[in-house]
Amino acid sequence: QVQLVESGGGLVQAGGSLTLSCVASGRTLGTMAWFRQAPGKEREFVAVITWTGSRTDYADSVKGRFTISRDNAKRTLRLVMNSLKPDDTALYYCAGNVVGAAWTTAQSQYSYWGQGTQVTVSS
Numbered sequence: 708q709v710q711l712v713e714s715g716g717g718l719v720q721a722g723g724s725l726t727l728s729c730v731a732s733g734r735t736l737g738t739m740a741w742f743r744q745a746p747g748k749e750r751e752f753v754a755v756i757t758w759t760g761s762r763t764d765y766a767d768s769v770k771g772r773f774t775i776s777r778d779n780a781k782r783t784l785r786l787v788m789n790s791l792k793p794d795d796t797a798l799y800y801c802a803g804n805v806v807g808a809a810w811t812t813a814q815s816q817y818s819y820w821g822q823g824t825q826v827t828v829s830s
Contacts, residue, residue: 709733709819711801716824723791723828729784729801729821736803739777739784742814743797743826750800752812754786764812768794791828798823 715727727741740755754765754775763775774787784801802817809816 709736709803711803711819711821713799713801713821713824716799716826718827718829719791721792721828721830724787724789725791725826727786727788727799727801727824727826731782731784731803731819735806736819737806737808738810739801739803740812740817741775741784741786741799741801743795743799744823745794745797748797750814752814753799755810755812756784757810758806762810788826791826793828793830796826796828798825 710732711729713729715725719725737758741753742750743753744750752766753769754773756763756775756777760777765773772790777784800823801821803819804817
């Protein structure tokens with residue numbers, strides 16, 4: 708069984724920074740990603756990273772501001788968020804797939820999910 712536990716969310720002013728972490732327990736995960744869901748909106752893709760960290764991809768809305776990374780020895784996925792905007796306010800989820808699963812940004816393709824951590828950006 709896999710458990711993903713996010714942390715690091717909070718309240719920050721526009722222009723500020725936050726770093727989210729997601730610690731995985733259980734089986735080893737391959738591709739991992741961050742998604743977010745704002746109030747009244749569908750959950751959307753934010754960033755994705757391969758097992759080795761050699762390939763990443765980002766939603767256009769966060770490119771240049773967010774950086775995804777992972778430390779496999781510590782079983783930790785991170786999302787560094789800079790230049791935050793009120794539009795970044797959302798519940799942020801980490802997600803993962805088993806090793807060998809295809810690279811994807813589609814949330815329907817991810818098998819494992821955390822409970823989410825709230826990020827609120829004030830203007």
